[in-house]
Amino acid sequence: MGLAGAGHQSRRRRRRARPRAGPRGAYRARSVIGTPRVHYRCTDSTNxxxxxxxxxxxxxxxxxxxxxxxxxxGRQGRxxxxxxxxxxxxSLIVxxxxxxxxxxxxxxxxxxCExxxxVAEVRCEIKWPNDVWVDRRKLAGILVEGRFAEGWAVVGIGLNVSSRVEEFPPELRSSATSLLAATGAELGNEDVLSALLESLERRLSTRPDELLDAWRARDALYGERVSWNGGEGTATGIDxxxxxxxxxxSGDRVTLDAGEVHLAPD
Structure with a gap:
């Protein structure tokens, strides 16, 4: 896909604390998250x-x-x-x-979520594996790609900020939301981006056990009836x-490490 708009590297500087050395197993930062920045008016895919x-x-x-x-x-080629x-x-390079x-x-x-x-009066939950929900509607999605064997990954994020419900495609109006639609608050993308980069910088240095606890506290599927390609059952958390x-x-405990999972119909 050809590039649809010219990009530039942002010279804007944000004042943030120096990243701390992360504990064993964390993603250790050697530079401030968010710099350098390359911005496009329009491109095919930031990832x-x-x-x-x-x-x-x-x-x-x-x-x-x-x-x-x-x-x-998004995931699954969507x-x-x-x-x-x-x-x-x-999209962030890690x-x-x-x-x-x-x-x-x-x-x-x-x-x-954090x-x-x-920036808004919302309560976010995480729908396994990569969606963030507000009131059971999708606020944001995540796509992680990369060359893990070479030591790098790209974390792609799409977060709806100012979309109105009527601006979503008809098939998504009952399942998608934005910060504006959820709260009525009019927020600027740059302010939201700044908060997100600061949060990513902090969480990239979180110990795995603390990260898992934080994720589990927001698990939208815990205790819910779910279905997937292969069966139905009750979600009991993540390992x-x-x-x-x-x-x-069927009585078995199943571990799913990939694929799509949906709330089962009542």
Whole structure:
């Protein structure tokens, strides 16, 4: 997909605390998260742009942002749709993955929840594996890609900020939300992005056990009837690798480390 808009590297500087040395197993930061920044008015996919520059050696903490994506991607090959300028669309390059690259989606989800709650009066939950919900509607999505064997990953995030319900595609109006739709608060993308980068910087240095506790406290599926390609059952949380645990209707305890899970119909 060709590039639809020219990008530039932001010279804006944010004052933030120096990152602390993370404990064993954390993602140790060598530079401030969010710098350097490459911004596009429009691009096909921030994850694609970030992957390209990561492969060329872009440093840990580099972030790619866009006002609009023409081919934004979610999990399972789905597209991410948002009206131009209405969402935070960003991809963060993370290096020094340590022993726990599988926990990166959990890092992003917890950071997203905390950032959203810091700028708006919302209560966020996490729908395994990579969605953030407000009132059972999708506020944000996460897509983690990369070359883990080479020590880097890209954390892609789409967070609806100012979309109105009527601006969502008809098929999403009953299942999607934004900070504006949920609270009526009119927020700027840059303010939300700043809160998100600060939250990511903090959570990238969180010990795995603390991260898992924070994620479990927001688990939207715990105790719920769920279905997946292969069965139905009751979700009972996640294990220490981030996999979903389900007590299936057949009596077996099933561990799901990938795939789509939905709330089972009543």
């Amino acid at each position: 694609q742009r970030a992957r390209e520059i990561a492969a060329r050696g872009a440093p840990h903490g580099t972030v790619v942002t866009a006002d609009q994506q023409s081919a934004g991607r 597209t991410w749709s948002a009206p131009p300028g209405s969402a935070v669309l960003m 290096r020094n993955l340590g022993q726990s690259p599988a926990l990166l989606p959990l890092v992003a989800a917890v950071a997203l 950032a959203a709650e810091s 220490d690798s981030g996999a979903l645990i389900v007590d299936s209707d």
